[in-house]
Amino acid sequence: MSTTARLPHWDMSVVFPGLDSPEFEQGLSQILGDIKELSVLFDKDQIGATPTPPTLDNEFVQNFEWLVDRYNAVLNQVRTMSVYIGCFVNTNSQDNLAQARYSEFQRGLIQLSQLGIRxxxxxxxxxxxxxxxxSSVAREHAYPLRTAREQAQHLMSPTEENLASELNASGGSAWSRLHGNIxxxxxxxxxxxxxxRDYPMSAIRNMAYSEDRDxxxxxYEAELDAWKRNAVPLAAALNSIKNEVNVISRRRNxxxxxxxSLFDNSIDRETLNAMFAAAHAxxxxxxxxLRTKAQLLGVEKLAWYDxxxxxxxxxxxxxxxxxxxFIVEQFGSYSxxxxxxxxxxxxxxxxxAEPRSGKRDGAYCAGLRADESxxxxxxxxxxxxxxxxxxxxGHGYHNMNMAGxxxxxxxxxxxLAETASIFCETIVRHAxxxxxxxxxxxxxxxxxxxSSCQVVVDITSRFLFEQGVFxxxxxxxxxxxxxxxxxxDSQRQTYGDGLDEATLHPYxxxxxxxxxxxxxxxxxxPYMFGLLxxxxxxxxxQRQPEEFKQSYDDLLSSTGMASAAELAQRFGINIRSEDFWRSSLDIIRQDIDLFEHLARS
Known part of the structure; x- marks a missing residue:
């Protein structure tokens, strides 16, 4: 019997019975109140840029450790609430109650964002x-503290930062929600x-996997027509968001x-250039x-919809x-x-797992609480x-390893967010x-x-496009x-003669x-970085399985506690070298060689 008619929905009742429940009301009120209390604490201790560094005596160290503990506690609560509400919005954008709850919660997120900047x-x-x-607490948070120190050099004045975060709710964030809702x-x-009949866009895009070329x-043509009809508000959203980012980046020096972006992603331009050089090669x-696939499909050249x-x-x-x-069994072959x-x-x-109207397309994983996603x-x-x-x-396993x-x-x-997901995907594919x-x-x-073509070739086109827009x-x-x-133009530069230029995807x-x-x-x-x-x-x-297993889970648990280059070095990897990226792409080249061989056979 097919199970596709009864695909599972996630269980959110373990957090609150529902968005309209008294438990949720109490939880939301508690979190908003805790954020306000944290704000009072920040005011009392004058948390923010200070012209004269304070004396690091025992009293200061104790206050610092207590404040970091309280700040972490609020961040934990906010993560759970944010994911909880987001799960309702993302599975039904027409859920007015979920949208209202998100808007209500966003007030607290704005305030917390401002506290984070302070x-x-x-x-x-x-x-x-x-x-x-x-401080032992400072030692445990050494990397985020050093990162914050560097990031502080790129902050606007406190007044400007507060204004920017408040305006973002009706600016960039609002435009982003508009895109998601449309x-x-x-x-x-x-x-x-x-x-x-009418199909949701996710179902239309899934038809790209059909055996029927017609x-x-x-x-594909119906999809392009739908994007064309909705292009004006989406272009307005994109223009507004990119302008906001340009302005804020400039103001932050x-x-x-x-x-x-490179700073946020814990890599430098040398690393990015090495990766893209290997990708272009x-x-x-x-x-x-792509040409081999065209031959197997019996067409002269692949169209975008192929x-x-x-x-x-x-x-x-x-x-x-x-x-x-199958996944449970094959994951067991690793551990x-x-x-x-x-x-x-x-x-x-x-x-x-069920595709349905109002649900966002694609896939993602979000850490809900402790080791649960x-x-x-x-x-x-x-x-x-x-x-x-x-x-x-794999993303969830990564979250589990960071639970402590x-x-x-x-x-x-x-x-580094794709590290475990690519690893787990590869286990299943090889099996x-x-x-x-x-x-x-x-x-x-x-x-x-x-998938690899999407992550290497198409993502390069997306990078070129975004660079041009900025x-x-x-x-x-x-x-x-x-x-x-x-x-x-970005697609022409990357796919080249691998695709029929007359049937690319302008939208x-x-x-x-x-x-x-x-x-x-x-x-x-970052997705290309993650794949490679x-x-x-x-x-x-594959070369040293037992030695690798001893270090891998610790690597996953430490991805917020060291730079990408430092973590890679634990495994003898130099991410600033084009040779490393070429060696990862060699694995894909071997698959292409095998694909060609099987096609000829």
């Missing part, structure tokens, strides 16, 4: 190294099997938004993969329950701890659907490839290469046509929510 400015005024020597509520009319083409190999097309019929249909069992974690996630209903997916009964589950469970850390210690960069016949291997291998937005707003042309800037964030500019390149760093770690695991 805390950073205060740390920047201290002799951090002397404090680390004098996209989650988009309805697209399409004829399928002789019947015309259906893929018509879904960052050379560019990219410079701020791999484009001929990815184009070779990128996700299956090259061979998967004889195996991965229903949700079967996918869950019982990883397997037990995945089993718990499925058993306790941490996953919302919530995973949003739009599951399809194929290897790709299972692979996505394994990937998001404080919120300040858990604030890890996006570059699946080893258990099927050669005729089935090509389908699974292609699904993996399809530069041009310094002069004026960009029209829909200009955004489209920037997107197309990918509207599709990807990653562009619509004021807090995380250049959201895309994760593959590099997996290669080391």
């Amino acid at each position: 805390f950073t400015a205060w740390v920047g005024s201290l002799d951090v190294e002397a404090l680390i020597t004098a 996209c989650s509520q988009l309805s697209v009319a399409l004829e399928v099997d002789g019947e015309t 259906l893929r083409r018509r879904a 960052w050379e560019t938004p990219l410079a701020a 791999s484009f001929p190999d990815f184009r070779r993969y 990128l996700s097309a299956p090259v061979a019929k998967e004889s195996k249909v991965w229903e949700f329950d079967e996918a869950a069992s 019982q701890r990883l397997s037990d974690y995945a089993a718990r996630a499925f058993r306790e209903n941490w996953i919302d 919530r995973i949003l997916a739009n599951f399809k009964p194929a290897f790709g659907g299972m692979s996505t589950l394994a990937h998001e469970l 850390r404080t919120p300040l210690q858990r604030m890890h960069p996006m570059t 699946a490839l080893s258990q099927v016949e050669a005729s089935e291997q090509i389908a699974l291998l292609e699904a993996s290469l399809q 530069e041009k937005r310094q002069q004026r707003e960009l029209s829909v046509d200009e955004l489209n042309e920037l997107m197309l 990918m800037w509207a599709v990807k929510g990653h562009y619509y964030s004021t807090g995380r500019s250049y959201y895309n390149y 760093f994760g593959l590099g770690l997996y290669a080391r695991y």
